[in-house]
Amino acid sequence: MSSTYTVVNPATEEQVTEIHLATLEETDAVIERAADAYPAWRDLPPGERATLLRRFACLVDEHVDELAELEVRNSGHTWGNATWEARNVRDVLNYYSAAPERLTGHQIPVAGGINVTFHEPLGVVGIIVPWNFPMPIAGWGFGPALAAGNTVVLKPAELTPLTAIRLGELGLEAGLPEGVFSVIPGKGSVVGERFVTHPAVRKVCFTGSTEVGKKIMAGAADQVKRVTLELGGKSANIVFADADLAKAAASAPSAVFDNAGQDCCARSRILVERSAYDEFVSLLEPAVKGVKVLDPSDRTSEMGPLISAAQKTTVQGFVDEVEVAFSGSVPDGPGFWFAPTVVLAGDTQQRIWREEVFGPVVAVMPFDSEEEAIRLANDTEFGLSGSIFTHDLGRALRVSRGVEAGNLSVNSHSSVRYWTPFGGFKQSGLGRELGPDAPHSFTDVKNVFFSND
Ligand code: NDP
Numbered sequence: 001m002s003s004t005y006t007v008v009n010p011a012t013e014e015q016v017t018e019i020h021l022a023t024l025e026e027t028d029a030v031i032e033r034a035a036d037a038y039p040a041w042r043d044l045p046p047g048e049r050a051t052l053l054r055r056f057a058c059l060v061d062e063h064v065d066e067l068a069e070l071e072v073r074n075s076g077h078t079w080g081n082a083t084w085e086a087r088n089v090r091d092v093l094n095y096y097s098a099a100p101e102r103l104t105g106h107q108i109p110v111a112g113g114i115n116v117t118f119h120e121p122l123g124v125v126g127i128i129v130p131w132n133f134p135m136p137i138a139g140w141g142f143g144p145a146l147a148a149g150n151t152v153v154l155k156p157a158e159l160t161p162l163t164a165i166r167l168g169e170l171g172l173e174a175g176l177p178e179g180v181f182s183v184i185p186g187k188g189s190v191v192g193e194r195f196v197t198h199p200a201v202r203k204v205c206f207t208g209s210t211e212v213g214k215k216i217m218a219g220a221a222d223q224v225k226r227v228t229l230e231l232g233g234k235s236a237n238i239v240f241a242d243a244d245l246a247k248a249a250a251s252a253p254s255a256v257f258d259n260a261g262q263d264c265c266a267r268s269r270i271l272v273e274r275s276a277y278d279e280f281v282s283l284l285e286p287a288v289k290g291v292k293v294l295d296p297s298d299r300t301s302e303m304g305p306l307i308s309a310a311q312k313t314t315v316q317g318f319v320d321e322v323e324v325a326f327s328g329s330v331p332d333g334p335g336f337w338f339a340p341t342v343v344l345a346g347d348t349q350q351r352i353w354r355e356e357v358f359g360p361v362v363a364v365m366p367f368d369s370e371e372e373a374i375r376l377a378n379d380t381e382f383g384l385s386g387s388i389f390t391h392d393l394g395r396a397l398r399v400s401r402g403v404e405a406g407n408l409s410v411n412s413h414s415s416v417r418y419w420t421p422f423g424g425f426k427q428s429g430l431g432r433e434l435g436p437d438a439p440h441s442f443t444d445v446k447n448v449f450f451s452n453d
Pocket of ligand 1: 128129130131132156157158159186187188189191192207208209212213215216230232233263314356357
């Protein structure tokens with residue numbers, strides 16, 4: 001049955017546009033077109049595939065402002081974030097445009113002939129993205145997948161389809177043949193689930209909640225379909241007493257309140273060595289109160305609204321269970337605003353300490369030893385990201401080896417560089433995106449022995 005979705009600007013609650021949501025039949029038709037387009041795309045000389053991806057990157061570059069403006073209106077992202085996100089798609093396409101000519105296998109010594117491996121593309125890849133970072137997360141999938149010779153069907157989140165649709169148009173304008181890169185706006189329960197069940201889709205790349213990720217993994221088992229999962233997080237920001245406390249406190253708000261806390265890498269638990277705890281909290285308070293929460297159409301805004309009224313209710317539910325130590329401010333008027341909020345946590349069983357809030361809320365807790373810091377950081381089902389602040393190199397090494405997480409930063413909150421691998425330990429995911437090996441994850445290895453005889 002045909003249906004539509006009204007896109008709403010989360011900063012103003014104004015309607016932006018209406019989007020047609022794909023039916024099951026329409027989804028099947030697009031997947032089948034992608035399957036038809038696959039052999040020619042796979043067999044295109046690598047240099048030609050590379051040229052088309054570079055042209056796509058150039059077009060994204062020419063449309064950075066347009067894409068960013070769309071994201072500001074659709075997702076409430078700040079201008080600074082939205083332009084970074086559009087440029088990230090450009091950079092990812094440029095980076096992986098070098099892959100088609102470099103997707104080499106091995107020649108392995110054997111008796112009686114030669115043995116060669118080939119990295120063969122899979123076919124149609126289905127990419128399901130969430131609403132928190134619509135552009136980059138899509139690009140981290142379709143960039144390397146296309147470079148490796150697959151065709152791609154992309155399902156944006158229902159709430160945030162606009163930039164994905166525009167990227168689909170730019171791909172066509174760049175000369176990607178019909179069916180090579182298709183965007184299908186629609187519901188997770190229709191389009192997303194069909195990616196999992198349709199036999200022509202050979203791999204599903206999913207970013208979103210752990211709950212849906214598990215469902216996709218279970219569904220994919222039926223056809224032994226390949227999956228990459230980027231799921232939730234509850235990352236720790238560990239601050240030792242010897243660290244530059246002013247730097248750690250000044251940067252802690254952006255590490256968790258960036259994108260209004262709707263970030264799988266958000267450092268939403270701050271662990272501070274007890275001897276520095278009071279000083280750190282007193283430095284954190286002005287930093288949190290100073291976060292400029294403004295309509296993201298104001299280019300000085302440092303934090304925008306939450307994505308939806310429903311997300312605001314969810315976040316409020318977490319905060320209602322605890323005592324707030326201090327918080328920032330939000331604009332008056334309409335919009336799904338939530339103030340940057342700090343909780344001084346005492347109980348590791350509180351929901352706010354254990355679950356992904358996906359809002360601008362951080363819990364701070366003291367620790368007494370290096371071992372306790374590692375134990376507390378690891379006391380979670382997640383393992384995506386985290387930071388360690390210390391000037392002691394040996395400790396930085398020990399703690400970064402001890403924390404069970406896929407992406408750690410020492411004396412920094414940086415999580416994502418497109419040329420380094422990104423992904424989670426434990427229930428934060430399966431597989432890695434980005435980095436030099438990402439195109440390989442969109443291939444299967446074929447091993448061939450050629451006899452001398
Ligand atoms: P979901 O995991 O439900 O959605 C992510 C994507 O998956 C969307 O495109 C969604 O489509 C799609 N989807 C939903 N159900 C299915 C399904 N059964 N099969 C295939 N695809 C599906 O996240 P929500 O948007 O509901 O957010 C809920 C919570 O999840 C957040 O509060 C946050 O805690 C967490 N989350 C974590 C993210 C992360 O990066 N770690 C990202 C997003 C959310 P549709 O838009 O139609 O629902």
